[in-house]
Amino acid sequence: MTGFGPAVLVMSAIACVLLALALWLLARARHKDAQQSIDSNLQRSMDIQRDLLAGAPLVLPGSTAAHVPLRSEQTGAGALRWLEDRLGYTAWGIPPRTLAILLVTVLGFTLVMTLRGGAAMGAIALALCLLLGTFGIWLRVSRRRAKMLLQLPSFLDNVVRLISIGNSPHAAFQFACGNVPEPLGDALQDASASLSVSPDLGAAMAQLERTWGLPEFGLLAAVFRMSTRYGGRADLVLERVSAYIRDRQSAERELHALSAEVRLSAWILALLPIVVGAMIMFLNKGYFMRMWNDPAGQKLIFLAGALQVIGSFILYRLARLK
Secondary structure, three states: HHHHHHHHHHHHHHHHHHHHHHHHHHHHHHHHHHHHHHHHHHHHHHHHHHHHHOOOOOHHHHHHHHHHHHHHHHHHHHHHHOOOOOOOHHHOOOOOOOOOOHHHHHHHHHHHHHHHHHHHHHHHHHHHHHHHHHHHHHHHHHHHHHHHHHHHHHHHHHHHHHHHOOHHHHHHHHHHHHHOOOOHHHHHHHHHHOOOOOHHHHHHHHHHHHHOOOOOHHHHHHHHHHHHHHHHHHHHHHHHHHHHHHHHHHHHHHHHHHHHHHHHHHHHHHHHHHHHHHHHHOHHHHHHHHHHHHHHHHHHHHHHHHHHHHHHHHHHHHHHHO
């Protein structure tokens, strides 16, 4: 076990980092649930006060005092929210407990591979898990974005109908958010909740653009800002935006159908070396370990991994339809 001393120390440090991240995710989930409960109760009490004392000056001090702890809490949690914005964790749609379980699983697998094959094998196992995790998160976020774009025109049609019967864009947006399915419904509910703190609908849509990375939200933010500053027929603009999104989705579906062969070839060429290498490792472990224990064999394995990453990136760029 003396040869495994530095490796175990390195993997233990990585284990501590992953375990701390898992505990932070669990604590963050509980804090978010409690904060949502407090916000909902506060909003319900403010609505009751607004209904009972409509136009009375007594509502203003209560509402001002109610927002003071929220602002101080936002200031205290600024670092955590900055981290969430940089990682785009809100767009993943993965519960924190599930993510914590996955991190613990990766930690256990990395430690087992370190004890069996050394620090280099543990590093490869960790890199492979991180690569697969990143790919899975990217694939999930891409699917959720595509589903949101499919749901967005119907939502805009509801907003246009509500505006056409006399509602303001702000009220129409909040009314239309009530019956939108996931994942667009969750994003719109977050934007609607932020309107209780700041009534700027353009800023709320801009925040959705930063979270999800969809330029359509930025376009809607510009429409709502123009409507707030200069007025005009926001319903006509939103109707044209809805038609534009539908036309572009139709063109993208046609393009995907025409390029299906190219994308399928790219997937096969990218995954075939990985599948063949995994089969060799599991079916003929002695052959792989004999190659791994040889210094030249290790260099060839690292070179093959680097070439695989470069080749997959090139195939992705060739098959990318942007």
